[in-house]
Amino acid sequence: MTDYLLLLLGMGLVTYLPRWLPLHYLSRRSLPEWFIQWLELIPAAILSALLLPALTLDGNPKYLDLLRPEFWVALPTFAFAWWTRSLGGTVVVGMLLFWLAEKVDPQWFAWMG
Amino acid sequence: MTPPSSAARSTTLKEGLNAGWPICLGYLPIGMAFGVLAQKAGLTPLQIGLMSTMVFAGSAQFIAVSMIAGGASALAIITTTFVVNLRHVLMSSALAVYLRAAHRGLLALYAYGVTDESFAVNLPRFNARTWSLPKALVVNHAANLTWFISTVAGGIGGRFIPERALGIDYALIAMFICLLIYQIRKLIHLLTAVVAGLTAVGLALMIPGNTYIVLASIAAATVGVIIQRTMMKRNPNHD
Numbered sequence: 001m002t003d004y005l006l007l008l009l010g011m012g013l014v015t016y017l018p019r020w021l022p023l024h025y026l027s028r029r030s031l032p033e034w035f036i037q038w039l040e041l042i043p044a045a046i047l048s049a050l051l052l053p054a055l056t057l058d059g060n061p062k063y064l065d066l067l068r069p070e071f072w073v074a075l076p077t078f079a080f081a082w083w084t085r086s087l088g089g090t091v092v093v094g095m096l097l098f099w100l101a102e103k104v105d106p107q108w109f110a111w112m113g
Numbered sequence: 114m115t116p117p118s119s120a121a122r123s124t125t126l127k128e129g130l131n132a133g134w135p136i137c138l139g140y141l142p143i144g145m146a147f148g149v150l151a152q153k154a155g156l157t158p159l160q161i162g163l164m165s166t167m168v169f170a171g172s173a174q175f176i177a178v179s180m181i182a183g184g185a186s187a188l189a190i191i192t193t194t195f196v197v198n199l200r201h202v203l204m205s206s207a208l209a210v211y212l213r214a215a216h217r218g219l220l221a222l223y224a225y226g227v228t229d230e231s232f233a234v235n236l237p238r239f240n241a242r243t244w245s246l247p248k249a250l251v252v253n254h255a256a257n258l259t260w261f262i263s264t265v266a267g268g269i270g271g272r273f274i275p276e277r278a279l280g281i282d283y284a285l286i287a288m289f290i291c292l293l294i295y296q297i298r299k300l301i302h303l304l305t306a307v308v309a310g311l312t313a314v315g316l317a318l319m320i321p322g323n324t325y326i327v328l329a330s331i332a333a334a335t336v337g338v339i340i341q342r343t344m345m346k347r348n349p350n351h352d
Contacts, residue, residue, distance in 0.1 A: 004160060007187045011177060012167040014195035018202045020224035026209035027220065038338045042207040043236050044296040045309035045333040046200065049326045050229060051289045052310030053317040062317055073283065074290060081291040091135045094287025099280030 069101035129251020132238065136230045136252070137259040139285035140171075144260050147174055148267020154182035161268040165261045171228065172323065173197045174264075200327045204232040211239035212246065219246050226253025230285065233292040301341050309333030 031039075055074050058065045065071075077094040084090070144165075151161045156178070164174055173194045180190045205227055212220060223246060231253045238244035297303050309329050316325035 001160075003187070005163070007190060008164055008167040010187065010191035011164075011170075011173070011194045014191055015168050015170045015173060015198045015201075016225060018195075018199055019205050019227040020221060022202055022205035023209050023212060023220050023224050023227075024217070026206055027212045027215060031210070034338060034342065036210060037341060038334050039207045039210055041302065041305045041334040041337040042203050042330060043233070044293065044302040044306045045330040045337070046203055046229075046326065047233055047289055047293040047296060048306035048310040049313035049329040049333070051286070051293060053313050053325065054286060054289075056314055057317055061321065064314070064318065070283070070286065074286070077287050077290050078294065081294040085291075085294070087135055087288065087291045090291035091138065091284050091287045094283050094290065095280035097280070098283035098287075102280070 069098060069104075073097045073101050125245070125247045126251055129248045130255055132234050132248070133231075133252035133255045135284065135288045136234060136256045138281070139230065139288055140256060140259045141263045142281045143171060143285065144263025145267035147171070147178070148264045148269070150175065151178045151264070152268040154178045156181070156268065158265050158268040162261060162265045165264045166257075168194070169225065169228070169257055169260060170194070170198050171260070197323055200229075200323075200330070201227055201232075203327065203330055204229070204236075208232065208236060208239065211236075211244075215246050219250070223250055223253065226250070226257055228253075228256065230288070231256055233289060237292065237295045301337055304340065305333045305337035308336050 053062075055071045056064055056066060056068070058068060073094065076097060077090060080093050081090040148158075148161055151164070151174075152158075156164075164177070168174055168177075176193055176197060177190050180193065205224065208227070212223075215223075231249075234252055235244065235249040239249070293306060297306060309332075312332055313325050313329035316329055317323075
């Protein structure tokens with residue numbers, strides 16, 4: 001258990017410091033204009049960099065698969081979020097569509113060849 | 114300074130929970146899945162709860178547990194945790210812009226709960242000037258509490274819960290979809306998001322691990338700033 005606690009202490013420290021140091025130091029300095037512009041683009045960049053691979057990649061090692069329900073359920077979910085701007089609504093609609101998509105049996109589309 | 118009234122406190126709590134509930138919903142299945150895996154790797158519910166409290170980092174915890182199961186050294190696990198969580202440097206830097214003159218102790222507490230999810234929920238609200246550090250702290254700690262409870266519950270009885278119930282596995286993805294939409298305020302944000310997404314997919318296919326998140330974000334934001342500044346020089350009246 002002592003070994004485990006030391007492991008957690010190490011993991012906790014290397015998780016906490018990257019979260020804390022920028023908040024502590026950057027919130028007290030005046031930052032150059034270009035850096036503020038850069039930071040202003042970071043949320044859109046990081047959310048997209050988290051999301052798109054999660055929607056389109058599968059397996060380990062990863063491969064591209066655009067037939068995953070995660071990906072094509074995302075298209076109407078994006079549209080719903082765009083028109084309604086409702087976070088709760090988007091979560092519920094996304095879950096519902098994903099739940100339905102998982103019920104779809106690929107066999108139903110066998111006649112399409 | 115007078116202490117906040119109980120009415121103001123309950124507004125803070127209510128608004129924080131209103132903003133944070135999709136995170137909590139999304140953490141339930143992931144937390145329980147983590148608990149089940151951790152239990153299979155030989156961790157007790159107490160050990161699981163300690164990790165969810167002392168580390169509080171979803172993907173890093175999953176990786177750590179699989180490394181523990183594989184018999185990796187503590188140093189290897191800690192190093193991997195560091196690399197996996199380095200992306201939070203970018204998030205905390207972006208948040209710092211809105212937290213000038215904030216109380217240092219509260220900032221230190223807030224830093225504990227900076228995750229992909231709480232960042233995505235809190236940042237647009239700070240940006241719209243509708244948010245305060247106490248409300249953001251409610252979001253962070255509601256998420257942390259849900260994470261703690263669901264990971265421990267998964268470790269105790271997760272085997273008995275049906276998988277993939279009600280599409281709940283899609284809750285966090287759907288939340289990120291809407292939060293990304295919130296970030297697209299001008300053409301430059303759309304352009305940055307497209308560059309980031311495509312670069313991330315390309316890099317994820319080429320390099321193992323999750324460094325692609327940081328690399329793609331830095332690359333896309335840099336391209337975005339260069340484009341923005343070039344346009345401004347050419348047409349100073351145009352935003």
